[in-house]
Amino acid sequence: MSEFRERFLQASRAANSLVCVGLDFDPRLVPSTYDGTSDAIFAFNRAIIDATRDLVCAYKPNLAFYEALGLNGIEALKRTVDYVPDDVLVIGDAKRGDIGNSARFYAQAAFEVFGFDAVTVSPYMGADSLDPFLSYGDRGVFILCRTSNPGSGDLQDMKLADSDGAPPRPLYEIVAEKAIQWNIKGNCGLVVGATYPEQLARVRAIAGDLPILIPGVGAQAGDLDLAVRNGVDRNGELAVVSSSRQIIYASRSDDFASAARRATLALRDAINRARQRV
Amino acid sequence: MSEFRERFLQASRAANSLVCVGLDFDPRLVPSTYDGTSDAIFAFNRAIIDATRDLVCAYKPNLAFYEALGLNGIEALKRTVDYVPDDVLVIGDAKRGDIGNSARFYAQAAFEVFGFDAVTVSPYMGADSLDPFLSYGDRGVFILCRTSNPGSGDLQDMKLADSDGAPPRPLYEIVAEKAIQWNIKGNCGLVVGATYPEQLARVRAIAGDLPILIPGVGAQAGDLDLAVRNGVDRNGELAVVSSSRQIIYASRSDDFASAARRATLALRDAINRARQRV
Numbered sequence: 199m200s201e202f203r204e205r206f207l208q209a210s211r212a213a214n215s216l217v218c219v220g221l222d223f224d225p226r227l228v229p230s231t232y233d234g235t236s237d238a239i240f241a242f243n244r245a246i247i248d249a250t251r252d253l254v255c256a257y258k259p260n261l262a263f264y265e266a267l268g269l270n271g272i273e274a275l276k277r278t279v280d281y282v283p284d285d286v287l288v289i290g291d292a293k294r295g296d297i298g299n300s301a302r303f304y305a306q307a308a309f310e311v312f313g314f315d316a317v318t319v320s321p322y323m324g325a326d327s328l329d330p331f332l333s334y335g336d337r338g339v340f341i342l343c344r345t346s347n348p349g350s351g352d353l354q355d356m357k358l359a360d361s362d363g364a365p366p367r368p369l370y371e372i373v374a375e376k377a378i379q380w381n382i383k384g385n386c387g388l389v390v391g392a393t394y395p396e397q398l399a400r401v402r403a404i405a406g407d408l409p410i411l412i413p414g415v416g417a418q419a420g421d422l423d424l425a426v427r428n429g430v431d432r433n434g435e436l437a438v439v440s441s442s443r444q445i446i447y448a449s450r451s452d453d454f455a456s457a458a459r460r461a462t463l464a465l466r467d468a469i470n471r472a473r474q475r476v
Numbered sequence: 477m478s479e480f481r482e483r484f485l486q487a488s489r490a491a492n493s494l495v496c497v498g499l500d501f502d503p504r505l506v507p508s509t510y511d512g513t514s515d516a517i518f519a520f521n522r523a524i525i526d527a528t529r530d531l532v533c534a535y536k537p538n539l540a541f542y543e544a545l546g547l548n549g550i551e552a553l554k555r556t557v558d559y560v561p562d563d564v565l566v567i568g569d570a571k572r573g574d575i576g577n578s579a580r581f582y583a584q585a586a587f588e589v590f591g592f593d594a595v596t597v598s599p600y601m602g603a604d605s606l607d608p609f610l611s612y613g614d615r616g617v618f619i620l621c622r623t624s625n626p627g628s629g630d631l632q633d634m635k636l637a638d639s640d641g642a643p644p645r646p647l648y649e650i651v652a653e654k655a656i657q658w659n660i661k662g663n664c665g666l667v668v669g670a671t672y673p674e675q676l677a678r679v680r681a682i683a684g685d686l687p688i689l690i691p692g693v694g695a696q697a698g699d700l701d702l703a704v705r706n707g708v709d710r711n712g713e714l715a716v717v718s719s720s721r722q723i724i725y726a727s728r729s730d731d732f733a734s735a736a737r738r739a740t741l742a743l744r745d746a747i748n749r750a751r752q753r754v
Contacts, residue, residue, distance in 0.1 A: 348601030
C-alpha cells in the first residue's frame with residue numbers, strides 16, 4: 199500500500215471520521231473582529247482547528263480565498279497548514295494544472311512551500327501536466343472528475359465517441375479511467391461532487407479503491423446519505439466528505455468555533471450512519 | 477468593440493508587435509546575484525521589462541514560478557505587475573477554475589489584488605466556473621483550448637459523439653465554440669499552443685475574431701511562421717505569441733537584459749514577417 203493511501207486510511211480510522219472541514223476564510227462571513235490581517239485569518243482558522251481536530255480526517259483550504267487576501271492571506275495559509283496536527287491531512291484545494299515545466303513549480307509550491315499532504319488538480323492539460331504532482335509518492339493528487347457545481351456537465355458530461363463501436367461515454371468516466379492508469383505511485387484520487395450521486399456511483403465502480411474527495415454537501419446541498427453510500431469503497435472507507443460554509447460559518451458570531459464543532463459532529467455521525475448502510 | 481479587445485489592439489498596434497514575454501523567474505536560470513528575495517526577483521523582472529517594453533504588447537508571468545518562491549515570490553509578482561507600463565498588458569498565466577463561489581475569489585485575486593489585465597483559465601469545470609472572471613468586462617479571459625504540451629491531446633483531442641450524426645469532433649473545438657457563446661462581454665480569448673499549428677488554424681476558423689494567446693514557441697519549439705499565419709485573424713492581428721525561456725534566459729550571465737532585448741527584437745520581426753504573408 200502506498201504511503202499516501204496509508205496515511206489517508208490512518209487519518210480517517212484514527213478519528214473514525216470521513217469529514218474534511220473546508221477552511222475557506224471569507225472576510226464577509228466571519229465575526230468582524232477577524233479582519234484581513236494575517237494574525238486574524240490565522241486566529242480564525244486556529245479556533246476552527248482547535249474545535250474540530252478530533253472529529254476530522256482532513257482540512258481543505260481552498261487557495262482562492264487566501265490569494266484574494268493578498269500577502270496576508272498567503273502568510274496565514276502557510277501558518278494554518280503548519281498548525282494542523284500531523285495525524286490530520288491538509289488538502290490544498292488548488293485545482294492546478296500546467297505544462298510540465300510550470301507544473302513542477304506548482305507542485306513545489308503545494309508540497310514544499312505550503313506543505314500540503316494532498317492537492318487538487320485539473321486534468322484538462324493531460325498526463326504530463328499532472329506528472330510533477332504525482333511524482334511526490336507520499337502526497338495525494340485528487341484529480342477533478344465530476345465537480346459539484348451546476349455547470350460541471352458542460353464539458354464533463356460530453357459523450358465521447360468510442361473507436362471500437364462501444365456506446366459513447368461521458369468525459370468524466372474517461373478521466374476516472376485515466377486516473378487508474380496515472381496511479382503508478384498509488385497516490386491518485388478523484389474529486390466528485392456530492393451533488394451528483396449517480397455519477398459518484400459510476401466513478402466508484404470505475405475507480406476501485408482510489409480515494410474520492412466529495413465536496414458539495416452543506417451549502418451546495420448534495421444528498422449526504424446517498425453520496426456517502428455511493429462514494430465509499432466496499433469497506434466503507436476511502437472517501438472524504440468536505441464541507442466548508444456549513445461548518446465554519448454555522449454561526450457568524452463569537453461562538454463560531456463551538457458551532458463549528460457541533461456541525462462537524464453532526465456531519466461525522468450522519469456520515470458514519472450512512473457508512474453502516476453500505 | 478469591447479474595452480478589453482480595444483486595449484489588446486491598442487497595445488499590439490502601438491508596439492507594432494504581437495510579442496508577449498513570459499516572466500517566469502526560475503532561480504536556477506538567472507545570474508546568481510538574483511537570489512530568491514523579493515528585491516532580487518523584482519529587480520530581474522524590472523531589468524527585462526526595461527529592456528523590452530517598447531517591443532512587446534504584453535508580459536505574461538506564470539504564477540507557478542512565484543508561488544514556488546513563497547511570500548517573496550508573491551510580493552515580487554505584485555511589484556512586477558505594478559511596474560509594467562499602462563500601455564502594455566499583463567496576462568496572469570494562472571490557469572484557474574473553480575466552483576462559482578471560489579472562482580469569484582480567484583477573479584478578485586487576479587484582477588484586484590494582482591491587477592492583471594487578463595488571466596488564463598481552465599474550462600474543465602464549465603461555464604459557471606468562468607463567469608466570475610468574465611464578469612470583469614475590461615479584463616481578458618483566455619480559456620485553455622489546445623495547450624502546447626505533449627500530453628495536451630490526452631483529453632483535448634478526444635472525439636465527441638455528435639447526436640445529429642455529424643462526424644465526431646475533438647473536445648478542443650467544442651471549447652472554442654463554447655468560448656463564442658461565453659463571449660457576452662467581448663472579453664473571451666483562447667489559448668492554443670504554437671506546437672499544434674493545424675489545430676490553431678481550426679480554432680481560428682471557429683473563433684472568428686477572438687484573441688488567441690499562443691505559447692510554445694522557443695523552448696517548446698513550435699513552428700513560428702506557421703503558428704503566426706494560422707493564429708492571426710484576417711487582418712493579421714488578435715494573436716499574441718508568448719515566449720519565456722528563449723527570451724529571459726537568452727543569456728544566463730549579467731548581460732541577460734540586452735540578450736533578452738535582442739531575442740525579443742528577433743521574435744517581433746520574425747512574427748511581423750509572417751504576418752505580412754497572411
